[in-house]
Amino acid sequence: MEVLFHTPLAVEPMLELHAHPECGGLALFVGTVRDHHEGRQVWRLRYTAYEPVAARVIREVEASTKERFDVPYVRIAHRLGDLIIGDVAIVCVVRAPHRAEAFEACRYAVDAVKHGAPIWKEEFYADGSSAFVEGCCIRDDGHDVPHVLPRHPTHTSHG
Amino acid sequence: MIVFEFFASLERLAGARELPFDGVYATVGEALGALAAARPELASLVERCACASGDVIVRRADPVPADGRIALLPPVAGG
Numbered sequence: 001m002e003v004l005f006h007t008p009l010a011v012e013p014m015l016e017l018h019a020h021p022e023c024g025g026l027a028l029f030v031g032t033v034r035d036h037h038e039g040r041q042v043w044r045l046r047y048t049a050y051e052p053v054a055a056r057v058i059r060e061v062e063a064s065t066k067e068r069f070d071v072p073y074v075r076i077a078h079r080l081g082d083l084i085i086g087d088v089a090i091v092c093v094v095r096a097p098h099r100a101e102a103f104e105a106c107r108y109a110v111d112a113v114k115h116g117a118p119i120w121k122e123e124f125y126a127d128g129s130s131a132f133v134e135g136c137c138i139r140d141d142g143h144d145v146p147h148v149l150p151r152h153p154t155h156t157s158h159g
Numbered sequence: 160m161i162v163f164e165f166f167a168s169l170e171r172l173a174g175a176r177e178l179p180f181d182g183v184y185a186t187v188g189e190a191l192g193a194l195a196a197a198r199p200e201l202a203s204l205v206e207r208c209a210c211a212s213g214d215v216i217v218r219r220a221d222p223v224p225a226d227g228r229i230a231l232l233p234p235v236a237g238g
Contacts, residue, residue: 050166050232052214118209118232120167132168136237139209141218 003058004051006081009088014075016095023072023095025102029110031090033083037133041126047080047089050118054078057117061109069105071096076113090114161190161223164230169204187229188219208233 011030033045058076065074073095079088092110096102113119115136124130161180165173180197184190187210195202208231210217212224223229 048167050211050230053211053216053230053232056214115235115237117235118166118211119235120233121236122167132171132233133236133238134168134234137207137209137234138232139207140216141220142206 001075003055003062003077004049005077005079009077009079009091011088011091011093014077014091014093016073016075016093020073020095023097025094025096025099027092027094027096027099027102027106029090029092029106030088031110033085033087033089035085037123040123042085042123043126044085044124045083045087045089046122046124046130047078047083048120048122049078049080051080054117054119058113061112061116065094065105065109065112068108069094069096069101071101071105074105074109076109078113078117078119080119160227162228163190163194164228166230166232168233169201169208169231172204173198173201184223186219187217187221187223190223190229191219204233205231 015026035042058078062074062076066072071094075093077091079090083089090110090113092106094102094106094109096105116138118138121133122130123133161182161184163178163180165176165178170176180194182193184193191205195205211230211232212228217224
């Protein structure tokens with residue numbers, strides 16, 4: 001299954017509504033592009049990735065989420081390339097027998113991808129400038145660097 | 160010879176996608192140390208980068224990858 005997409009993400013095919021009769025819960029998170037960041041007006045975004053590791057991290061998060069929350073289906077897709085306000089950046093779908101684990105697993109999976117996958121967000125502002133948003137080292141062997149690998153998504157989110 | 164591959168903010172700061180670099184280094188950490196010494200303006204960001212070779216993360220203590228290519232992955236947005 002592809003996990004990185006250079007074209008718009010389609011949510012519906014990811015839901016697998018009729019493929020999991022044992023499941024009474026479906027948690028869906030859709031991350032979209034917002035128009036502001038730290039007081040600045042954002043006009044558009046560009047997502048770039050180191051694709052070999054980004055894809056592997058996302059697949060590992062799908063697998064580890066299934067195991068950790070004992071849910072049968074976790075599917076994550078991340079968009080790359082140029083996006084405008086309102087475009088879908090990330091989709092995460094979890095199917096579970098009951099809602100509690102569906103919600104928890106979905107949140108865990110999205111946090112783990114955001115903190116662990118080498119996918120960079122470059123914001124373009126109204127004045128024509130742009131900047132990469134950097135809040136979270138993915139390095140895991142530094143002395144002062146917090147561990148933020150997929151299994152330890154302990155960072156405080158500012159997004 | 161090493162080839163450093165730059166991404167995102169590091170690519171912008173270095174003004175290049177990759178940088179061929181002479182020398183023989185035993186570990187990834189040694190190679191990064193030589194890079195930081197040669198390009199001090201990159202040093203603090205390099206310090207915060209994860210490193211990769213193909214689809215695996217390599218750590219400072221690991222040997223330089225056989226193909227000599229080291230991808231430097233800056234911090235991500237996280238939020």
